[in-house]
Amino acid sequence: MSDALTISEQQFERVTQPRPAADYLLTERRVPPRDAGVSLWLVDVQRQLDAIKRLPPGWNSHGAPAPNRQVVDSAEQLLKCLCAAGALPRPHVNPTPAGGVQFEWQSASRYFEIEVVAERAAQYLYCDDAAGVEKVGEVFEDEPLEEVLACIRLVAAGQ
């Protein structure tokens, strides 16, 4: 447990000091270097999101409202948080008729989409046709993204 949570910790001091990070050891390099490819596609996707923000009302010829800028910004933050967890394949990015943004990943039989439906809320769908699996869920701001990441990795593993 984090020392900051316990009272007893404050009344005692450590004999042992925390071990300094052993940056000089190759074997201590715990975090794999981030895939440079991620940064490249993230820049591209940010450009796409900027373009989505500039879409006018009626952009889909069916009277859709202009995308909500806060929701698009929030979608960008979501993607950055996902990328912070490690190398991910590039998603397809689409505006939605409801004013949100959707990211999609697809492989041979697996599909995952997550739609940012409000500034702090998103819904997702995972399908694996070969395994007959379909899963839906929702995630809100400040919640762990472990399940979302697991779905994206499953799709990536099927590519």
Added chain:
Amino acid sequence: MSDVENGLPKFRKPPVVETVLAVFFRPKFNSAHLGVLWDRHFRDRFPNLEERPPVEEEPERFGEDRLAEGPAVRWRVMDQPDVARLWATSKTDEHVVQFQRNAFLANWLKTGDDTSYRDYVDRREEFRQQLECLDRFAVERELGPIEPTSCWVTYVNHIDYEGMDQIGPALARLLACWTNETSDGWLPNPDNVVVNWGFPMPDQSGRLRVQLRPIARRNDKKEMLRLELSARSSAQKREIGEALAWIDLGHKWVVRGFASLTRPEMHRLWERIQ
């Protein structure tokens, strides 16, 4: 005897100095909510208030990810500052409650040699009432009910020993799995040992983390061994009742884990009665 303690090891003089029960939940509260919550429902019993940085909910990971470290990746929208954790202490310093936007924690501290051990059944009942108070508050404020995502049960033990030259033999007397022997006797006794274990719980429902390390008391520099057992659930959305049921499971793992790791000779010293 209550159901939650039925059959568990019990000691008259356990070396426990602190216990913590904790539930993390979907983020609910902002700073104003936390202040009102403390003022209306906790201030009388916990009048001394401090602000501290929030604590990260670290998910227990399994399979290939089990060696990964650090907090969960979260979706952060960058236009809001962090909400502080409120740390509220009772008048006697024996109890603390901690609130943050996505967690509630309750600590009990043994404040003196004559302080008797606070029984788990009492602690659990008080924690249930406090958690339900949070839930009612959230519903009244139209924030929706508390939706627990993970739980922690932590016990801290302090165990006397004879100083750093003797830490190896002390561990051999304390731990059932430590012999303090080397293959050829060439090395001297260690003067420092830090041990970390992780024991997976059934069905990947969580993990018992155990850490042992030497410490020195601030006031008299007396050296002691600090043995911390912390059962932590995996991340999963639950009802409050399910969270409390997991807390019972975590308590069982802490108590049985403590008895399992330590030697019967030490159990006699702590006056084991079942």
